[in-house]
Amino acid sequence: MSGEDELLCRLRGRLGPSSLIGDDAAVLSPSGPIAVTVDSQIAGVHFVPDLDPAHVARRLLAVNLSDLAAMGADPAWAFLALSAPPGFDHDHFLRAFTAACDRYGVTLAGGDLSRCDQLVTTLTLIGTKPEGRRWLRRNQAKPGDDLWLGGTVGESAAGRILIDRGGPATVPPSLHRVARRAVRRHLLPQPQLELGRWLGDQKTDIGCMDVSDGVARDLHRLCRESGTGAEVHAEDLSFSDRFVDLTRAISADPFDLALSGGEDYVLIFTLPPGVQPPSGCKKIGTITEKKAITLVRDGRRLRLPAAGWDHLK
Secondary structure (H helix, E strand, C coil), X not given: CCHHXXXXXXXXXXXXXXXXXCECCCCCCCCCCCEEEEEEEEECCCECCCCCHHHHHHHHXXXXXXXXXXXXXXXXXXXXXXEECCXXXXXXXXXXXXXXXXXXXXXXXXXXXXXXXXXXEEEEEEEECCCCCCCCEHHHCCCCCEEEECCCCXXXXXXXXXXXXXXXXXXXXXXXXXXXXXXXXXXXXXXXXXXXXXXXXXXXXXXXXXXXXXXXXXXXXXXXXXXXEXXXXXXXXXXXXXXXXXXXXXXXXXXXXHHHCCCCCCEEEEECCCCCCCXXXXXXXXXXXXXXXXXXXXXXXXXXXXXXXXXXX
């Protein structure tokens, strides 16, 4: 057998007798509507070129799962397109990827293997939802709703800066633990699937999306789809422990990283006033009828630009 066939045989052995891999296409049997998302992770664009293949695999799955979380979906099937340079450790990547799939209840149902000068990984995920749960949508925010974040923001952007500068050892020893956590947050995001399920089970319309490109840019998208504006209070942004100390050490503004750093992979969502989401969420403002995004910081009302990651720049 060729190298590709041998690799696929090892993969099918790892997946077991119920594997859907083997034919030209997978036959699926969804019992209702499905949610489909696709995302890529490219060496030198989304992660450093020499990143451990296991980290690449887990990160690829996590960022796609975050999209399903933002829809209130349960992950079901994955289709992986893996293009890698000669010498790439495919087995190491696939072991980590299939283990992560097992953790989240995802079935690897097919994909494609190819050779490329740089590592390009693309994943298509399909999600389902039980009867009675609502799909979460960006266009459901309403004036008067409270605006929430599912967790802390800015830490992943700090982790990316640390990686670019040589790692946690580049900050004072008292901040090494905090720096390692930031790097971990950047490399291994945690999709908020349980929060997405909880939101989908609420008996009200909820505007929701995941924060991948920065709170500011993604909030603009949420409001644009809903035909609303928003007012955000800077002092209510959720920071992790000693995050501000870390930003001082790397000469960064914590609010800039929180608002436009991106790759936080927490949910930003709306709820009617008085509705309390699960612990760990933080109310950061309100949805307004006036179509403007305003930041209140140090008593001043400022226009919040749509700053953040742009995939085409």
